[in-house]
Amino acid sequence: MADYILETRKLSKDFKGFTAVNDVNLQVRRGHIHALIGPNGAGKTTVFNLLTKFLIPTTGTILFNGDDITHEKPADIALRGVIRSFQISAVFPNLTPLENVRLALQRTTGSSYHFWKSDRCLQKLEGRGMELLDAVGLAEYAHEVTGELAYGRKRALEIATTLALEPELMLLDEPTQGMGAEDVSKITALVKQVSANRSILMVEHNLKVVSTLADRITVLQRGSILAEGAYDEVSRNPQVLEAYMGSEHV
Amino acid sequence: MNKTIWIMLIIIGLLAPFVVYPVFMMKLLCFALFACAFNLLLGYTGLLSFGHAAFFGSASYITGHLVKNSGLTPELGILGGTLFAALLGYLVGSLAIRRQGIYFAMVTLALAQIVYFVALKAPFTGGEDGLQGIPRGKLFGLIDLGHVYTVGGNPLGLNLYYFVFALFCLGFWIIFRTINSPFGQVLKAIRENEPRAVSLGYKVERFKLTAFVISAALAGMAGAMKSLVFQLASLTDVSWHTSGEVVLMTLLGGVGTVLGPLVGAFTVVTLQSELSSVGSWITVIIGGIFVICVLLFRHGFVGELARLLKRSL
Numbered sequence: 043m044a045d046y047i048l049e050t051r052k053l054s055k056d057f058k059g060f061t062a063v064n065d066v067n068l069q070v071r072r073g074h075i076h077a078l079i080g081p082n083g084a085g086k087t088t089v090f091n092l093l094t095k096f097l098i099p100t101t102g103t104i105l106f107n108g109d110d111i112t113h114e115k116p117a118d119i120a121l122r123g124v125i126r127s128f129q130i131s132a133v134f135p136n137l138t139p140l141e142n143v144r145l146a147l148q149r150t151t152g153s154s155y156h157f158w159k160s161d162r163c164l165q166k167l168e169g170r171g172m173e174l175l176d177a178v179g180l181a182e183y184a185h186e187v188t189g190e191l192a193y194g195r196k197r198a199l200e201i202a203t204t205l206a207l208e209p210e211l212m213l214l215d216e217p218t219q220g221m222g223a224e225d226v227s228k229i230t231a232l233v234k235q236v237s238a239n240r241s242i243l244m245v246e247h248n249l250k251v252v253s254t255l256a257d258r259i260t261v262l263q264r265g266s267i268l269a270e271g272a273y274d275e276v277s278r279n280p281q282v283l284e285a286y287m288g289s290e291h292v
Numbered sequence: 293m294n295k296t297i298w299i300m301l302i303i304i305g306l307l308a309p310f311v312v313y314p315v316f317m318m319k320l321l322c323f324a325l326f327a328c329a330f331n332l333l334l335g336y337t338g339l340l341s342f343g344h345a346a347f348f349g350s351a352s353y354i355t356g357h358l359v360k361n362s363g364l365t366p367e368l369g370i371l372g373g374t375l376f377a378a379l380l381g382y383l384v385g386s387l388a389i390r391r392q393g394i395y396f397a398m399v400t401l402a403l404a405q406i407v408y409f410v411a412l413k414a415p416f417t418g419g420e421d422g423l424q425g426i427p428r429g430k431l432f433g434l435i436d437l438g439h440v441y442t443v444g445g446n447p448l449g450l451n452l453y454y455f456v457f458a459l460f461c462l463g464f465w466i467i468f469r470t471i472n473s474p475f476g477q478v479l480k481a482i483r484e485n486e487p488r489a490v491s492l493g494y495k496v497e498r499f500k501l502t503a504f505v506i507s508a509a510l511a512g513m514a515g516a517m518k519s520l521v522f523q524l525a526s527l528t529d530v531s532w533h534t535s536g537e538v539v540l541m542t543l544l545g546g547v548g549t550v551l552g553p554l555v556g557a558f559t560v561v562t563l564q565s566e567l568s569s570v571g572s573w574i575t576v577i578i579g580g581i582f583v584i585c586v587l588l589f590r591h592g593f594v595g596e597l598a599r600l601l602k603r604s605l
Binding site: 132135 | 490496
């Protein structure tokens with residue numbers, strides 16, 4: 043039971059008669075990197091948004107560490123230690139990278155409602171902030187304007203911000219989407235590096251990334267689970283090959 | 293920002309009544325505070341309220357009523373008006389923050405229209421006439437705010453001016469502190485990327501509501517000051533024109549800058565007073581100026597200046 047950090051039971055989502063996600067039973071083992079793949083329109087991002095509570099499931103339940111979180115709000119599950127990233131880079135563009143990371147660190151200080159205090163009291167967080175930026179190779183950009191950073195660096199910053207919250211489970215929505223080959227390998231290495239001591243569920247298009255990183259893979263098609271298993275297993279499955287690999291066989 | 297700039301601004305503020313007609317100067321300060329309070333929402337939280345006149349105007353009525361009919365001293369009257377605006381802000385905010393973008397603006401506008409209607413119909417507001425002849429009274433029961441000094445042959449109401457100036461500084465400081473606080477950091481995060489702020493575990497509704505209440509309270513304080521300065525609380529103060537004017541001031545000066553709303557309010561109020569002789573054409577002229585400014589300085593006067601200097605102002 044406690045073997046699974048995240049579990050869904052009969053999870054479904056209808057959009058006005060269109061069933062985007064149908065009866066999905068997903069189980070993410072503690073300590074695993076679990077990848078969710080599938081062709082375009084398979085419902086990956088919908089599943090992802092259901093798990094992060096940005097969408098409300100039509101039916102089914104979601105369990106985190108055995109607790110039913112189906113009806114919690116997005117900010118509540120963040121407080122439980124489930125932190126998500128977004129498909130398009132989720133940074134605060136007009137702040138500096140250091141301020142981005144500091145915002146995540148600040149949440150645990152309990153001073154976030156203190157409008158009468160000077161923000162100088164946040165300076166004590168900057169040491170840890172620099173460590174995190176250093177870990178993703180952004181230390182030298184700490185005081186630039188985030189919006190002006192290269193795309194790959196924004197994604198790296200996003201991971202640093204997520205890490206600042208010491209999440210138990212990280213949910214990554216296409217972390218390498220729209221990146222050049224060099225950035226992809228950097229981010230892959232970074233995800234591998236941060237996966238120690240935590241569980242990761244990622245949606246990913248890039249099969250090379252999936253094959254390097256994922257301990258277990260779930261293939262979605264038309265809102266339902268088509269196959270599940272380790273990469274070798276899944277990649278030999280004839281149904282998966284037919285549905286998915288035609289264009290991008292690795 | 294630079295300390296010298298602040299000290300210079302304070303000195304200018306202290307000397308202004310000897311150069312500029314004090315009532316005009318006080319009007320500038322009231323609207324500047326109003327615009328700064330509005331900017332806390334639009335510029336730093338990303339919420340466009342189209343009903344801020346409700347807070348400005350209702351506080352002006354409450355203060356006027358407390359001072360005129362209940363005989364309270366001016367500081368208590370202003371406190372009462374400000375608290376009322378904060379309470380009203382809590383009610384309006386609680387309803388409005390459930391919606392985003394244009395819907396948020398529409399909810400605030402609709403609720404502000406209700407306040408306007410109440411102001412028109414309620415027995416103590418004086419309806420179309422407004423509350424007239426509000427006494428300025430004695431500050432703490434000691435200092436006569438109506439007292440006029442004669443300096444170089446000119447009559448100057450310095451007591452009231454410095455009282456208003458002190459309140460303005462207090463309000464401005466609260467806004468400045470809020471912007472540059474841990475709380476302000478979260479507000480900026482919400483403005484920049486609300487879903488990300490949520491995913492970091494911030495309950496954005498509470499932050500938005502707190503910001504809304506602070507903004508409403510200070511807009512109320514500005515309105516309360518205004519009712520003492522003009523000795524009048526009128527329907528204009530609660531009308532949607534006033535809500536629109538404060539948007540205009542903030543955008544002209546530079547949304548999301550500390551000094552922008554100040555500059556914007558000064559510009560609009562000065563234009564209104566300089567052009568008052570042209571009658572109703574004034575709206576057309578100010579509209580035209582606004583269009584030109586939006587085309588030329590998209591970030592407002594101070595916003596463009598800040599970009600040129602590459603620092604925040």
